[in-house]
Amino acid sequence: MKFVPPIKLAWLRFTSCSGCQLTLLNNEDSLAELAHVVELHNFPLLSSACGNAEALDVALVEGSLTSPGEVERLLAIRRKSRLLVAVGACALTGGVNAMVKGERHKAMVSIYGKAGAEWDTFPPQPIHHFVKVDGQIPGCPPEPHELLQAIAAILHGGWPSHQVMPVCMECRINENRCLLEEDCAPCLGPITQAGCDALCPGLGVPCEGCRGVVPEANRDELYRLFITAGLSEQEIRHRLERFGAAL
Amino acid sequence: MIFGDPLEHTLREKLLSSLGQARNLWAPCLGKDGICRLQTIGAGPFPALAQPTMIPLKKLLLPYRETVWRYQSGRFRAAEMTGPFAVVGVTLCELQAVWYLDQVFAADESYQTRRANRFLVGMPCEPDSNCRCDQALMPLAGDIFIDQEQAWALSTAGEAVLHACGCTSQAEGPLPWPVGMTAQRPAITPEQYAAASDAPVWAEAASHCLSCGACSAVCPTCYCFDMLDDAALDGTVSRSRIWDNCFFAEHGKVAGGYDFRPGRAARLRFRMEHKFFGFGSLRGQNSCVGCGRCRKACPVDIDLDQIAARLKGEEGS
Ligand code: SF4
Ligand code: SF4
Ligand code: SF4
Ligand code: SF4
Numbered sequence: 001m002k003f004v005p006p007i008k009l010a011w012l013r014f015t016s017c018s019g020c021q022l023t024l025l026n027n028e029d030s031l032a033e034l035a036h037v038v039e040l041h042n043f044p045l046l047s048s049a050c051g052n053a054e055a056l057d058v059a060l061v062e063g064s065l066t067s068p069g070e071v072e073r074l075l076a077i078r079r080k081s082r083l084l085v086a087v088g089a090c091a092l093t094g095g096v097n098a099m100v101k102g103e104r105h106k107a108m109v110s111i112y113g114k115a116g117a118e119w120d121t122f123p124p125q126p127i128h129h130f131v132k133v134d135g136q137i138p139g140c141p142p143e144p145h146e147l148l149q150a151i152a153a154i155l156h157g158g159w160p161s162h163q164v165m166p167v168c169m170e171c172r173i174n175e176n177r178c179l180l181e182e183d184c185a186p187c188l189g190p191i192t193q194a195g196c197d198a199l200c201p202g203l204g205v206p207c208e209g210c211r212g213v214v215p216e217a218n219r220d221e222l223y224r225l226f227i228t229a230g231l232s233e234q235e236i237r238h239r240l241e242r243f244g245a246a247l
Numbered sequence: 248m249i250f251g252d253p254l255e256h257t258l259r260e261k262l263l264s265s266l267g268q269a270r271n272l273w274a275p276c277l278g279k280d281g282i283c284r285l286q287t288i289g290a291g292p293f294p295a296l297a298q299p300t301m302i303p304l305k306k307l308l309l310p311y312r313e314t315v316w317r318y319q320s321g322r323f324r325a326a327e328m329t330g331p332f333a334v335v336g337v338t339l340c341e342l343q344a345v346w347y348l349d350q351v352f353a354a355d356e357s358y359q360t361r362r363a364n365r366f367l368v369g370m371p372c373e374p375d376s377n378c379r380c381d382q383a384l385m386p387l388a389g390d391i392f393i394d395q396e397q398a399w400a401l402s403t404a405g406e407a408v409l410h411a412c413g414c415t416s417q418a419e420g421p422l423p424w425p426v427g428m429t430a431q432r433p434a435i436t437p438e439q440y441a442a443a444s445d446a447p448v449w450a451e452a453a454s455h456c457l458s459c460g461a462c463s464a465v466c467p468t469c470y471c472f473d474m475l476d477d478a479a480l481d482g483t484v485s486r487s488r489i490w491d492n493c494f495f496a497e498h499g500k501v502a503g504g505y506d507f508r509p510g511r512a513a514r515l516r517f518r519m520e521h522k523f524f525g526f527g528s529l530r531g532q533n534s535c536v537g538c539g540r541c542r543k544a545c546p547v548d549i550d551l552d553q554i555a556a557r558l559k560g561e562e563g564s
Contacts, residue, residue, distance in 0.1 A: 152478040161475040168459035175301040190457040
């Protein structure tokens with residue numbers, strides 16, 4: 001699919017923290033360049049003006065879906081966009097929003113009071129449960145350059161190439177001290193898709209798995225390692241559930 | 248020693264300043280976190296011993312990610328090469344590994360350009376329990392080997408540098424290889440290996456393997472790569488060569504979705520076959536120089552030598 005710049009681009013936000021939008025804006029050095037190649041039709045974090053273009057080239061979608069109203073809005077966007085890209089953990093897997101467990105009705109009332117009981121919501125869902133997704137940019141949040149790379153690749157009629165590999169590989173390349181090997185720390189690096197340059201282990205913090213699970217992940221062995229390291233079954237489940245890595 | 252030290256000091260200092268004049272100097276540096284890394288050392292100090300670094304010399308000869316070309320404003324541009332540099336404090340097993348890479352990439356322009364710019368200085372090491380080096384395995388690459396007050400020239404470039412340092416009498420004896428390291432190296436034949444392809448040890452090791460890729464990433468003779476294309480907002484397109492890894496899910500995949508090596512057991516067998524028996528024109532050349540990095544880096548303690556020992560025991564059973 002070839003595009004002639006400027007491409008008509010809109011950023012849609014559903015249930016999320018807006019961190020992914022901020023990540024795009026964090027590319028300060030490239031924003032002027034970006035403005036040359038995209039025509040921005042919606043970007044909630046920059047302007048409350050809501051675009052109403054009839055057709056879009058690219059829709060970047062952030063957040064998980066939690067209500068019928070959101071689904072309608074998502075379907076409308078899908079219908080008028082040539083490409084729809086899911087951005088960030090919430091859009092890809094439900095993200096941290098999907099951790100909510102237990103009785104939904106009770107939780108709504110305890111947080112929002114009586115009014116909460118009236119709202120029509122459902123447990124957070126990734127957007128691919130409702131619409132066809134043309135591209136995915138993982139991470140909570142993604143790396144700033146990934147968003148630019150995706151837009152640049154789209155301009156060329158493609159999609160960024162990346163390796164399907166775990167965070168451990170980037171961690172080894174960076175010659176970090178392995179937290180799993182040396183400290184028996186509950187690092188999710190071995191089962192988590194790379195691309196963040198092993199950001200957390202590089203800072204001495206075990207990977208939380210925010211970029212989602214690699215294909216063919218060996219959860220069983222990681223589970224065994226974590227149990228040996230002294231974690232309880234529940235602790236392990238919570239760790240895996242944070243970003244939807246539990247089965 | 249008291250009398251030996253100043254002399255040794257002098258030779259090292261002379262060598263360092265001689266090499267440092269035209270080149271960046273790299274050496275193994277032990278970090279506060281206990282990890283040894285190859286780093287630039289500026290004006291020193293010159294290491295006293297060689298040490299295996301977490302990522303071996305391929306970090307400089309075959310960088311993790313290198314741009315092969317860039318297409319910008321209607322023109323293709325070749326990748327820029329870094330200037331010449333010297334690596335001091337290289338272990339003997341790693342000098343073998345570089346010889347092996349030299350063979351593998353004999354016809355690779357980018358590798359050869361990088362390689363031509365490198366001056367390698369070997370030094371004695373202190374073997375640990377993971378080491379299983381073997382002097383007879385293959386020849387050495389490199390330029391100079393220095394041990395205390397003695398120096399060996401390993402190449403004509405090395406000879407010239409030693410000469411320039413005023414070191415006229417070169418060491419004559421054999422290089423100081425660690426002794427008794429080969430005892431644990433399993434002697435397994437390709438036939439024995441092939442016959443044991445269904446041995447239970449494969450499924451057992453595969454159940455533990457996390458596919459993290461560490462073993463291959465840290466191996467001085469693992470060199471698989473992939474090619475990736477990238478675009479930038481200004482229209483520049485670039486192609487890079489990036490390390491690949493036989494433990495990754497897509498390494499054995501080809502067009503049509505066919506996978507030559509589905510599953511971890513097949514991937515472990517592939518890596519071991521490559522290490523012990525080689526592929527292509529290097530078939531028959533064992534390329535495990537015995538540095539022990541893979542054993543040390545594996546989070547689930549998988550050790551190819553132990554697997555080989557089990558295969559020999561299980562063969563025919
Ligand atoms: S610290 Fe974590 S990500 Fe890094 S190598 Fe160890 S297990 Fe993998
Ligand atoms: S190391 Fe793990 S948690 Fe941290 S940014 Fe990378 S994928 Fe996310
Ligand atoms: S296979 Fe292991 S011991 Fe052998 S050269 Fe590679 S990293 Fe070193
Ligand atoms: S280092 Fe160990 S766990 Fe990781 S891929 Fe190699 S054999 Fe498997």
